Amino acid sequence: MRELLYRLKDRYHFGTPTFQRDDLCFVTVKRSELRAILTELRDVEGFTHLTLLTAVDWIEEQQFQLTYMINNREANLTLALRVMLDREDATGDTIHDLWPTAATYQRELREMFGINFPGSPRVDEEFILEGWTDLPPYRRDFDTLAYSQQTYHDRPGRETHDPKTHMQKVLYADYPKGAK
Amino acid sequence: MSLRDVLSPFTAWKHVINDPVTIKDPFSREASDRYRGFHQNDMDKCIGCGSCEEICQNAAIDMVPVEGQNAGPGDSGLRPMIDYGRCCWCALCVDVCMTGSLTMSNEYTWVDSDPDAFRFVPGVDAKSWDLEPKGYQREDERRLTGTVRAPMGETCPEDRIGNFDEIVDGFTAEQAIIEADRCVECGLCVATCPAHMDIPDYISKVRDGDYEGGLQLLYETNPFSQACGRICTHKCETTCAAMHEGDAIAIRWLKRSITDSVPRERYFDLIQKPDVPETGQSVAIIGAGPAGLTTAYDLARKGHQVVVFEALDKPGGMMRYGIPEYRLPYHVLDHEISVIESMGVEIRCNMRVGQEISMDQLKTAYDAVVLSIGLHQGRSTRVPGSEKAEAAIDLLRRITAGEEVPVPEQVAVIGGGNVAMDIARSMARLQKIKHGKVGVTVTALEELDRFLADKEEIEEALEEGCDIFPARGPQEILVDGDTVTGLRTWKVDAIFDAEGRFAPKYDEDDEMVHPAGMVVEAIGQMADISLLGAELTEQLEWNRGRIMIDADGQTSEPWLWAAGDAVSGPDVIHAVADGHRVAVSISRMLTAKREALQ
Amino acid sequence: MFSFSPDRSQYPQPGPDGKVEVDLETGKYLKLWHGPNHPGITGNMSVELTVCGDEVVEGKTHVGYLHRGFEKLMERRTFIQVFPIVCRVCVPEPDFNEYCYAAAVEELAGIEVPEMATWIRTLILEMGRFNSYMMAMGGISGALGLGVVGQWMTYTRDLMLDRFEELTGARIYHMFILPGGVRAHLPEGFEGRMEEVLSTAERYLADAEKLMFHSSVFKTRTQGVGYIDPALFERYGVTGPNARAGGVAKDVRKDSPYLVYDQLDFTVHTEEASDIYARTMVRFKDLHETIQLIRQILKKMPKEGPVMGNLPNVLHWKIPRGETYIKGESSRGEYGYYLVTDGTGYPRRINVRGPSYTHAMALLEHLISGTNISDVAALMVSLHTYPPEIER
Amino acid sequence: MSEANKEKLSGLTTVKEIMDTATSFEVVARDFYAALAPKVSKNIRWLVDELAEEEQGHVDLFTKLANDPKVSEAMAEKIQRPVADGKFSDCVQVPDLGENPDDQTVLQYALMRETAAMEQYTELATTAPEGPLKEAFTFLANEEAEHKEELEKIYYEIVHSGGV
């Protein structure tokens, strides 16, 4: 794995790789070089299998991380390429022509993260959700609990008590707690 | 297409003659022994700590007050109510349960047309599976929160016996985090702590490494956090949820780790006097012990002028003169008091009220007076020869003050409390220094497991070479002329009766004589109230020998409050709590007075 | 001789891009919804078929009927709280989720798993594989009208569920593989009862073999039908038995052994035809391999030892920033968990890579055009897809 | 032991006389505590007050018993002189508690008295004939025993405050 990155590092810009295990490495690449790297890895280096394509929302840094995990089935090596996208105008480059199955992942990312992949087949069609009008739900700023509370009703009549405050109320309500 | 392929499917017909595999009665089929069925809860074991609620990812559990379970030490009185409209039977609640009270039966059938029916308090709402012994129980002790206390380093007995250096090392940062990590933040301990310190909150500060935030939190409820971090009676640890299976959280040591981790000089930045206007009112406090100084700290922070009168050389009260240096080093206490002084508290030492200044003078010169005089007189057994015995409390004071005390090769101590251990271990150190060996005998009425002293204290005393004779009743202090030669004791058959009341029974045949050149009585203490004078003593209302105070610590006199050991019994943290209570009461009175004038 | 093949010359022909121009207004085509409520569908999903006569011109997979937003829910649960919900990602073979999640957490948190626990984990996974294959065998035979095989398979699967129940305390969602180990040891006498189940299963499988692989009906309906060109495997992310049926001898258990698979002997079975028959055959052989593996595990596993490693206090368990991917060979192919942590008490992101995701979406849509309506169910079942893991 | 008290005892043979002595014993004790109360410091006065109250309770009880027709019938009976008699009488006399006794002294004194009384009544109960009288003495013995235990508890709390 190290030799592989060493071989490629002259031609492409890699971030510092993380060698998570002997057979698993994460490395950040530039979005502009992604396609070329993927093509080369697929056709030359034997990383023929797209294991998964997904995104991570680093909302604090205003970025989406796309993770392209590709696998060399002969050598049993997995390489995960990270591509950082600007969260504001999240658009990725479709790779459905390299791996037709990527179209499904891209549809999901479009729906769940709002990351667009222009040119990917049926990318704008509804995939999992139906009639969804809110924020893409996998975005960190979408609060699923609040949405659920505002949409679906709880069965009423439940109430809980915090042991500490309950004991204070029952046992020492008079004590000047936190006398400053 | 071969003929075989046409015919072979017909072989299935052979099953026609087989016995059917159908379960004849599927309704009474029992689930497996480990089946995670409906919940059971042992009401006697459950402490209502709410860990089950905390871990439930489905928000299926509510802690609710139930009939017949009252809040008390180590029990919040709440019990988990489980919503079977949420539960997923993952049994994490069973795994995390701190006492092992929550289990699961292997019952699995519950149908109802009312959707609101699927909510119940196991163990309270009677269910058919309450007594079912089968069902999921965790294999061994709880394993989702640590059970073993982080090890605490301390000086080995051989190295500590010859000096008065502090024994306990205190947690390292790593140990503190490991120990703090075990806390489940139920908060049961908060009710037990007399000062109701925010224990779970400061423990979580330790875990996050935010020691400065933790220190500020400590000072909100306790200006003697450094001392309490070392010598507190830590009643909180007796109600810790973790103690039921495993060790209680080392709350005291964690408090200490906060105070030790913040650099000394940072204290003055972190604990600053709030920006409040001076009220121009003044309060006199008698006794610079934990109760008096806590009152002083609180009142000074409210803008009042506070003067503390201390009879002895240095402030600190029993923390300085009662507790040996190896448990609470003087420099720690000095620093602690300097933080309080930085609030503008004035401490006048060597000012014995009743001699240097009278109560009347205080009454006229100050808006309020606080009596926090502690228990500085030792009790005596009054057995024959006891007039030759030493009082532990005097001896400790003399040792602290640096006075010369007689150190015979053999010392007998009467008493099984912490003071007895303190004097025994102090004498042992002096003996080691003077004679090179330890010769201390401790006798007490109680059985070893009913000693009033902390377990660690007893263990450490034993490690240091003190001999402990439990269940021995002192009969006579043997005196030869002017010198003490020993202590004669009888075996105590039973000290308490069936109802747990004190009713000593002696076995007169089992007599022992403990040879000793000095006998120290450490059976109890009382307050020296001579400073009040006969008139005030007569004016005040009393309650069973102690000055009567109301819930706020005020005596029957409108200008006089009392706090600390003298009214609440010997305990530092109790004294601190008293101090807070009295300070609030006084402040309220002073505010009212101010407002009345305006 | 009478020919079953209809005259397809009247049917629309694909254009140069291989796609048929579908114009519904012409009246030549019909839209047919296969599912979500349909006996021939695998679970709760649907395929929107455009048919011309009885031939499928185009198929679109619709999923999302079982979407619970797991990956979102996991992000707001602590690391221990995720444990009970992961198994729900895949109903028929939940244990893989538990294992992958636990292993991912253990890797990032640096937790040691006792040896005993890894053996029990392997046992659980193989038992789950057994169940899953049983469902697949029953499914394929049911889809082709061999109801009785479905009954046998469900029965034997149920016997295995009883073993699951006594080992883990639950029938379907076992919630047994905790991060750090497993919940309990094997119960007393487990081996003997397991052996009974396995031998019963073998008996029924022998019968099933005669009804399926030696049945002319089954052969006619499956051989040559649903062919996947092995050249497509990598483009479409085909793994597991589906790929092995096309001669690709790839199995994660063999290639990058996890748990104790390096200490176990087993064969990776392959077929060449890459049709429904071959896929079913591979599963059938693998099922026998699984039975053999369960026996082997029970024989080789240590008899005692702790089953749980040391966990920190799970109520405030934080894991340093990192990311990892854990995979294993489930009954359907490569199953994986991609876990990203950010130093807090909650996972930053968990992505579940279920094999059905690729098999039932792009691949199925590709395969389905040009097939006969009557083969759609068999084709879908032969890909062995579980909808819950597609949409999670 | 003073001569006068010994004399007092030597002539006792009837129940009535024993009852009288017992009553006078309680009366003396009550008066003693009542007289002691103003002498002690106010902070321990509660203790002395409590003791006086307790003794008064016994006086009341004795009076009530003596007026009970069943008991008064039995009064004339002669009974054996109790063995523990000596201790009983010892305590009737007033020991010197000093000018300003402290709580410990008062308690020790009271404990001694209660012990003696308890033993005395137990003894009387064993020698008294079966019937209401025996019950009365047994009851009194229990009363004193309970009181003694109560005092012991107080003693333990006050004196053996543990010493933290």
Next chain:
Amino acid sequence: MEDVDDKFLKKNKEVPLREELRPRKVTTPDGQEIEIEPLRDYFCEAQPKVHPKAYSKIVEDFYNWARSNSLWILGFGTGCGAIEMRPLMTPRFDAYRYGIQWRPTPRQANLLVISGYLSVKTLKRAIRAYEQMPQPKYVMGLGSCTINGGMYWDSYNTIKRLDDYLPVDLYIAGCMPRPEALLHGFMELKQIIRKGEAEGANKYAENFAQYKANQKAVIKDWDMPDYNW
């Protein structure tokens, strides 16, 4: 229980009706131009009616007895619980012996088993399936999810209370309920039917507007008629 979180506010946007369902003009194959309104034209507009009781109690009791002994379940696996239906259909648990069987179409079924959580997308199909079932009909909710949201209580895509959307006659606790518990449930349902208390379908007809309002509040792309009979 956590309090309602109002820091995050969900958006309430309307979803436009799909184009092919909007009223429009079309040209027929024979060249005519007609106006169509698909939602009205393609479906029956009838409203649900309360199923009347028989004129005499004896007859009604007989009907109820007969109904209770032919619970025909719609074979629609809506959630995880569906996996425990399979053992019931096969010899080991053999529900058929109790007059229970599974049917592939709602038209032949009178019992809808909601086997666990319902995503909004499936809820739409479940409502449709339910409405297409002939009266008298019953609904059974399996597991925590149908009672109060279950383990998906905070999910944006699953409903919490089934009885908001469909009339439920019986609930079975569990996650998921075992086949034996399901059988217990069926037996209990039979009892309810025999007592004439399984009135869910009538409740649905009586409170139709309320149910519809609830359904439409969560199903945003409502592209079907109000009643799918």
